[in-house]
Amino acid sequence: MDRKLAAILAADVVGYSALMEQDEQGTFERLKAGRKELFEPEIARHHGHIFKLMGDGLLAEFSSVVDAVECAVALQRGLAERNAAVPEDQRFAVRIGVNLGEVIVDGEDRFGEGVNIAARLEQIAEPGGIYVSGKVAKEVEKKFAFAFEAMGEQRVKNIVEPVAVYRVNLHGQPRRRLLKARRLRNRWLMPAGLAVFVAVTAGAVLGIQGWWKSSGAAFDEASIAVLPFDNLGGDPKWERIADGITEDIITDLSQSDHVLVISRHSTNAYKGKSVDVRQVGADLGVGYVLEGSVQASGDRVRITAQLVDAATGEDLWSERYDRADEDIFAVQSDVTAKIANTLGSVGGVIRKAQFKLVQHKPPNSLTAYDNYLMADEVAFRPVGGITKDGLIEGEKLFHKAIELDPHMARAYVGLALVYSYMYGYGFADAPQQALSKQLEAARKAVELDPNNNKAHGVLGQALAWNGEWAQALVEFDKAEALAPNDADTLAVIAMNINAAGEEENARAVRLMERAVLLNPHYPNWYNIGLYWSYFFDEQFDKSLEYIKRYQNPSINELSFTAMLYGYLNQPDEAKKVAEEVLKQDPGWTGEKFLTKWGVANGHYSELIAEGARKAGLRACATAAELKDNPNMIHVKSCDEERAKAAAG
The missing domain is CATH 1.25.40.10 (Tetratricopeptide repeat domain)
Known part of the structure; x- marks a missing residue:
């Protein structure tokens, strides 16, 4: 069998079975027309060919990865135009995945990991979305006017190694840099x-x-928001305990890699409010909502909890516990177990043996x-x-x-x-x-x-x-x-x-993006992790975005802001911020900044030193400053500057 490198596009219709149940003949005819009038012509126009049809989906091969991505975008835009002209209940939503890899050629068919990854990317893409592999993003990042948003490394079925996944954002700006070369x-x-x-x-x-x-953003996995438990009495002690129970249930559920649970910081926005759980589900992109209350009387406490389907508002189960106040922690564990078992039976996502009950x-x-x-x-x-x-x-x-x-x-x-x-x-x-x-x-x-x-x-x-x-x-x-x-x-x-190295920083970016997904109303301190991670990943535009969101900035944020403007070729803005840095610390240097934060020699220290120069700030300390600060780190790039200064 022959092998070759090819770009593979996988596409399928979301909710096809439900559409067929509602109107089998009409759905079939609309799908057939869409394939003949949109998909086949666009794929041919972009020099590709369909090698497999699968009822509601297809696989296509392209010799150029640029053609494959352009075709994916054209298909989604063309489908959006077609949908605008038909009633809502007759519209198709399509997911598309694109991968670049080696395929096995068997006559007109194609097999192998190159095809499998494209199919897995399509399966995890959102309706109307396009997901591409890291290989694709790296090849085409500078060739298009839209952005590729990192979705992190994800494990997909039957693929041993995690796959770097990027979402095509047709409305965003291109990333400055996706991957480092060194x-x-x-x-x-x-x-x-x-x-x-x-x-x-x-x-x-x-x-x-x-x-x-x-x-x-919405979760395909079992996902839940735990609303703050209500305190039905006036005692502040039980208000604290109700909040503590809420947080502990969230913490317990977060131990499972099969349940996505929204952080307490985000669900706290609903505290003390009368809410429609369906709206909560829509706001936070979750499938289930847990509500509860605590009412104390003497040394007894009544705890109620109910799990609700966020799409329909239907109660999946509810429970009332009347216990001695010292037994509330057993109640908490019982509630967690019931949530796990219910999601397993309702969503088919969790098997009891897979769920790690809190220990x-x-x-x-x-x-x-x-x-x-x-x-x-x-x-x-x-x-x-x-x-x-x-x-x-x-x-x-x-x-x-x-x-x-x-x-x-x-x-x-x-x-x-x-x-x-x-x-x-x-x-x-x-x-x-x-x-x-x-x-x-x-x-x-x-x-x-x-x-x-x-x-x-x-x-x-x-x-x-x-x-x-x-x-x-x-x-x-x-x-x-x-x-x-x-x-x-x-x-x-x-x-x-x-900032511990390329592998660790890529992990940091992935973890921060995951954290924001789980905590959409995230607290201010997350912005520090976001702007640091993006800075050292050399995504300077994103770093600047999050540093601007940080509330109550200190000289640390000002220093980074000046460097970011320098890297983004905005000298006037860099100069303005750099002046404020020196106003607050007249002796500021890149090396002093590095020393303060414990930075060792290497690429990241050079990144700070170069950023300082671009901002119009000094990268290195003077001989007098070194004498006064014997512990100051000798950054390689700064050593070179001192040598030049001594020679001059």
Whole structure:
């Protein structure tokens, strides 16, 4: 059998079986007409040919990948025009996948991985969408006026290695760069001062619901939004506990790679409001919504929960629990199990054996749990923002929770976060001691609860900040494996690894994009992970977009903004921002910036140095500055500048 390289286009009609049930003859005739009048002529016009018809779908081969992508775009645009002229119930929505790869030639047919990947891309594309492989995007990125949006690496059926997937955005701008041509030589540690990222729910909510809707983001997998449980009494204690139950159920569900669960930060937008679950489903792109309430009376508590089909508003199940107040954690586990089993039977997505029921340890004391919730509120969720006094008070309350329940791992997670804030915000009187306490608390959290993803996440962060990079990566891998759909965990990992090398940075971009998908109303601190990840991936236009979204920017954001304008060839804007940088720090240099953030030699340090030059800022320190700062890192590019200056 012969083999050759070819571009393969796979297309099929969404919901064809349902259309045939409604009007078999009419659907067949419309499909046949569309194939004859649109698909076959366009494929031929772009020098392709159809080698397989499959009822509601087809496979076509092209010798040019540019022709294949152009044809895919022409087909979707042509279909949109045809749909505009027919009643809504007679319209076809088509998904298209395009891949470039080796195929096996067997007469008029084509086989092999090149064909299989195209078919898998088509299956995961949204209706009306075009998904292409990384090979395709790399070949054609500079040849079209539309953008290729990275969807991350995805595992597809019967393909061993993950496939890099890109979505064609017919309305966006082309990416500056999709893939790097060179390997990045050295690693760096995530900047310790960037501790703001650990504010797991701090920062203002960004109004990006419009982006969420316009992006067409929706989950094909089992997906759920857990609305804040209502407190039916007036006691603030039970208000905190109702919020805690909500978050714990979300955390439990996030441990499954078969259920996509929206982050609490996004569902909190519905707190205290009367909502239509169908609208919630449409807003967040999910198939199911969980509602619930908590009502306490003496030492008894009643918890209700109901799971609703977001498309129809139909109740799938509801349950009422009347328990002693100390038994609420067992109720929480039961609710999680029932959700898993219901989604498995309704959606056919989860088999009971596949769903990892939460195995981390619940609190042993309700009073300890309440102290933990108060600590979390005062330290990380204050209305006016993070303060030193709030962190100190939070530290006391976390210690009180531990006194009441010495095995409460989550309280040690909270302590680790407190110390990271104290260090990162410059609040710590003894910075190195804060780092040591951070690492000690994180290790204790993992020791007490090895199945707690947040514990492994804070331990990875603490190890990175304490210089133990290799072990930090191990902990981050464990955190992701334990909770592959926990948005905050993914974002924390991304923010620690996003400048550690090409492979790690690609992972950081993928994780940040996944986090935003799971948390569409994401908190302000996500923007840091987004602009850092895109900067070091050299997607400067996207980096600038997210740095502009960051609220309350510091000199760090100003420095990056100046460099980004330099890279984007906007010298006037770069100069304006650079002047503000020097106004706040007259001694700013690229090398000083690198030293502050713990950057080692290598490509990323050169990227900062070159960005500084493009912005009109100094890349290197003077001899006097080096003398005053003996620990300043000698960046290779800056060493060369000093040599030139000495020779001149």
